[in-house]
Amino acid sequence: MRCVMDEFEAPHIPRTVDKRIRFLIDVVEAVEKAIQGRASNFSAFVAAATCMALEDLEKQSDQLGKQEAY
Numbered sequence: 001m002r003c004v005m006d007e008f009e010a011p012h013i014p015r016t017v018d019k020r021i022r023f024l025i026d027v028v029e030a031v032e033k034a035i036q037g038r039a040s041n042f043s044a045f046v047a048a049a050t051c052m053a054l055e056d057l058e059k060q061s062d063q064l065g066k067q068e069a070y
Contacts, residue, residue, distance in 0.1 A: 008048065008049070008052060009048065010034075010035050010038055010040035010044055010045045010048055016043065016047070028042070031045050031046070
């Protein structure tokens with residue numbers, strides 16, 4: 001999965017699937033505050049943040065693989 005963003009941007013919702021997950025109340029409140037006044041919503045924010053986290057994990061895995069090759 002590639003998101004390819006230079007910096008975080010809360011996007012509009014693309015095609016999605018419903019998943020139920022629980023969030024800490026503080027996290028929900030912080031996300032809602034962060035997206036206030038933006039053309040986005042909680043789901044789009046979480047999807048974009050998850051995508052960035054997956055890219056970061058992929059980069060870490062690639063770097064680990066390069067280190068093990070030496």
